[in-house]
Amino acid sequence: MNINILYAALAPIVAILLGLLYIGIGRKIIARLQRRYGPPFYQQYIDTIKLLAKKTVSSHGVFFSLGPIMGLAGSMVTLLFIPFGSAAPLLSFHGDIILVMYLVVIAPLGMALGVGEGSNPNGSIGMARGLTLMLAYEVPFVLALFSVVLYTHTTSIAQIVQSQAGEWSLLKFHGFNWLTFALPISAIVADICLQGMLGEKPFDQVIAPHEIASGPMVEYGGKYLGMMVINHALHIYIETALFVDIFLGGGPVWFFIPATFSVFILSLIINGVLPRFRIGQALKFYWGVPLILAVIGIIYTMVVIK
Amino acid sequence: MNFTIGHLILVIVGAGIITAIVTKFNRLSGSITALLLSIGIAFVCFYPAFHILPISFTTGDYTFIFNLSTLSRFFLMLFSGMFPLVIMATVSTKPKAHYYFFFYLILASVIGTISSQDLLSFFFFFELMTLFSYLLVIYKKRAIKAGLVYILMGIIGGLSLLLGIFYVFWLSKDFRISVEILKGSYATLFLLSLPFLIKMAAMPVHIWAPDTYKESEDVYTAFLSGVLSKLGIYGLIFFWFTWGIYGLSAWGKVFDVPVTGYIIAWIGAITAFIGAVYALLSEDVKKLLAYSSISQLGYILVGFGIMSSLGWAGALYHTLTHTIFKTMLFIVVAGIIFRLNTTKLSEMGGLIKKMPVSFLTLLVGIIALAGVPPTMGFASKYLIYSALFEKKLFLLTAVVFAASTAAFLYAYRLIHNIFLGPLKTSLKNTKEAPLPFLIPSLILSLFLVMFGFFPGVPLEWINNILMSLGMKSIASTFTTISTSLGGFNGLLSSSIFISIFGIIFILYLILFPKAKWVNDKNTFTAGEVMHNTDLLTYSSHFYRFLEREFGLLIKLSVKKLYDNILGIFEWMFDVARKLLYHGNVNGYVWAIILVTLTFVISFLIGGLR
Numbered sequence: 001m002n003i004n005i006l007y008a009a010l011a012p013i014v015a016i017l018l019g020l021l022y023i024g025i026g027r028k029i030i031a032r033l034q035r036r037y038g039p040p041f042y043q044q045y046i047d048t049i050k051l052l053a054k055k056t057v058s059s060h061g062v063f064f065s066l067g068p069i070m071g072l073a074g075s076m077v078t079l080l081f082i083p084f085g086s087a088a089p090l091l092s093f094h095g096d097i098i099l100v101m102y103l104v105v106i107a108p109l110g111m112a113l114g115v116g117e118g119s120n121p122n123g124s125i126g127m128a129r130g131l132t133l134m135l136a137y138e139v140p141f142v143l144a145l146f147s148v149v150l151y152t153h154t155t156s157i158a159q160i161v162q163s164q165a166g167e168w169s170l171l172k173f174h175g176f177n178w179l180t181f182a183l184p185i186s187a188i189v190a191d192i193c194l195q196g197m198l199g200e201k202p203f204d205q206v207i208a209p210h211e212i213a214s215g216p217m218v219e220y221g222g223k224y225l226g227m228m229v230i231n232h233a234l235h236i237y238i239e240t241a242l243f244v245d246i247f248l249g250g251g252p253v254w255f256f257i258p259a260t261f262s263v264f265i266l267s268l269i270i271n272g273v274l275p276r277f278r279i280g281q282a283l284k285f286y287w288g289v290p291l292i293l294a295v296i297g298i299i300y301t302m303v304v305i306k
Numbered sequence: 307m308n309f310t311i312g313h314l315i316l317v318i319v320g321a322g323i324i325t326a327i328v329t330k331f332n333r334l335s336g337s338i339t340a341l342l343l344s345i346g347i348a349f350v351c352f353y354p355a356f357h358i359l360p361i362s363f364t365t366g367d368y369t370f371i372f373n374l375s376t377l378s379r380f381f382l383m384l385f386s387g388m389f390p391l392v393i394m395a396t397v398s399t400k401p402k403a404h405y406y407f408f409f410y411l412i413l414a415s416v417i418g419t420i421s422s423q424d425l426l427s428f429f430f431f432f433e434l435m436t437l438f439s440y441l442l443v444i445y446k447k448r449a450i451k452a453g454l455v456y457i458l459m460g461i462i463g464g465l466s467l468l469l470g471i472f473y474v475f476w477l478s479k480d481f482r483i484s485v486e487i488l489k490g491s492y493a494t495l496f497l498l499s500l501p502f503l504i505k506m507a508a509m510p511v512h513i514w515a516p517d518t519y520k521e522s523e524d525v526y527t528a529f530l531s532g533v534l535s536k537l538g539i540y541g542l543i544f545f546w547f548t549w550g551i552y553g554l555s556a557w558g559k560v561f562d563v564p565v566t567g568y569i570i571a572w573i574g575a576i577t578a579f580i581g582a583v584y585a586l587l588s589e590d591v592k593k594l595l596a597y598s599s600i601s602q603l604g605y606i607l608v609g610f611g612i613m614s615s616l617g618w619a620g621a622l623y624h625t626l627t628h629t630i631f632k633t634m635l636f637i638v639v640a641g642i643i644f645r646l647n648t649t650k651l652s653e654m655g656g657l658i659k660k661m662p663v664s665f666l667t668l669l670v671g672i673i674a675l676a677g678v679p680p681t682m683g684f685a686s687k688y689l690i691y692s693a694l695f696e697k698k699l700f701l702l703t704a705v706v707f708a709a710s711t712a713a714f715l716y717a718y719r720l721i722h723n724i725f726l727g728p729l730k731t732s733l734k735n736t737k738e739a740p741l742p743f744l745i746p747s748l749i750l751s752l753f754l755v756m757f758g759f760f761p762g763v764p765l766e767w768i769n770n771i772l773m774s775l776g777m778k779s780i781a782s783t784f785t786t787i788s789t790s791l792g793g794f795n796g797l798l799s800s801s802i803f804i805s806i807f808g809i810i811f812i813l814y815l816i817l818f819p820k821a822k823w824v825n826d827k828n829t830f831t832a833g834e835v836m837h838n839t840d841l842l843t844y845s846s847h848f849y850r851f852l853e854r855e856f857g858l859l860i861k862l863s864v865k866k867l868y869d870n871i872l873g874i875f876e877w878m879f880d881v882a883r884k885l886l887y888h889g890n891v892n893g894y895v896w897a898i899i900l901v902t903l904t905f906v907i908s909f910l911i912g913g914l915r
Contacts, residue, residue: 055819057819077806091802094798098794102684103799112718113726116718119728119729119839124848132851143700159792284855
């Protein structure tokens, strides 16, 4: 129990370091896709430290400053309820997947308050788009989770991870217990939704640098921007860890970290080759094929468990 | 101290008369009298040493029975607890004498409704409540047209209730509520549910709600939408429970849910979703809240329709949550309208620095509305989702989840368009809303946060109700709720969030230099110099891209459907009129001969028998 509390205290730091590392390596990979040399993999650490070291801070108001803080706090509390693979369940026995689904939105909503007080229309448009995108991907995603709950008879993430635990040896492949193999259609749907959650192309309407000048980030600079970058890193960790825990069985540390990384890289490679949807098209996309697939996935699950 | 429900109702009516008389002489002292008396009434209803006794009296061979069941005690607390808070908000608007009089009469008739255990007195008090609330709806001249629709729907509901009651009497020769014969009668079930679906503004019969909520007096809207609409769920539980969940199951089951309940759940889900879509597209702050109210009551119907103990717990929990946050949101908005004299969202903006307390309370309100953890909104959402997961109703889950995500959208729009963005130049001299609006909203937001930390406290009352209705209770402690699938710890998740927030905030205070404050003009505009910050307001048609996507849905309107049905009837009668009154004398003669012949023939046939 005490060790678990220690883990819980360490988890946010580990998540920040991992998230920043993923972004850094991701930049390199995208550069190679576009036939550039690209920055070194530790560039993101340097950038973040530089941003946090900036001296001038300009603010539009109290909630402008509190917004990023609320966002960071929201992200950190969320990641405490997502187990770190099967290595550390953290606090996930005290709250289940429905709680996590709602804790996840604290960060964007907190940020939205700050962005709103920034009184820049670009930021407001970005937030409006972000919430619409959320409306788009949450529906198929919750149906994918529904099939998981149907299959495992529990909403607790820790128990979902446990239900996929298998022997770890060279002879036996751990993956046979993964829910990806038990529920392939739902896993595909969840991965499609992950693309929107991470805000990678074709679903980067929220940031859209060419249209709305980086949207929510438009008024933030210096230390605030540094906090937002950290929040983005945490966000990447949260979404990928959720996917790995549920569909790839969590696993010990040496599996969990590469797994989250490869889930991120998959969505990044898709990001590297696609253009951007209009926000309306994104909604239409998510409420079309992925939704139908999710329903088929649930029917498949119902057939399987019978 | 012991007294009966009759005494309570008489005292409330008396308080109304006293307030009206005082208000006739002096508006302000009338308001204060109203406030003090309402606090007294709430105290009487809440104080545990006061026992409210049942009462019954017989006229002829019929007995009227008034008794407070566990269910009605819950609603009594809700109504009498909200009443003084809403009355407090009226103090600065200084309404006329009859306003308070009708307000007290509404409370009296509501208490009559929830305590009556026989059908006739239930009908009597329910209709009285509709009548008085109509009289308050038309308190403002602008609401007369909307009030007409309100009373019309009220009359339709009342007639349906009366028909249902007569049908029950015809079947059982008794006006008692606990009758066995009801089992298997679709007609009574429909007739006795319709008035409450109207009261809750479920989707096909919601047409009264948006306009009535928009046009009625601002503070009264809080009571109408936050409190009175809950009589709908009370009535549904009151009547449906008579059939019993097992009796209802006799008609067959879908996904382990009684068919009738399944239909109600779908009505609720569709109401929740379409209401949310309309809310996020509306350009008027009260209309937004009105559609949000319609949408939120849809969740209650979903929980109710699932007909499991989790579902009913979710429905009752959401009843409590929605009562608190919607009353509060309407009161806050009433305060803002009181200062700005406009309800248009596009005429507001940037008020955060002018109205900080209103902003904070509205913030807590929308967090509860969105169902996000540090508030009690999450617990009710949690129970409803668990009920849906437990019964494996995946399509309903999808629709309800879409609705609750759409709630984020209109909640953000509400707070953004009023408080965030650049300050409108026309609002430069706005002051904070007066204290009578702020105090009740602060009290209510305190409850929202407190029950967010201790979600098990309201659940304890709800468990009592469930047990009195013969259902399983939900496993819970003060801080946790657990179901067969999972559970959550409200205190842990909320306090961790607050403490992490506190740590980061302290770090921010230590590490960050003092911020340089910049004004609205100092924003990134791609090099363009902005002199008029009003042009930077992103407010009207906030979700225009969604208007494009939901175009078909917006075009579909129930009002148009009713108009079309009316058109069909008009056409039919027109055809009939043209057939009968064609202006040809020969035709009339033939018609007379035909009718006479029919009579003669039928007489002859009858005679032969």
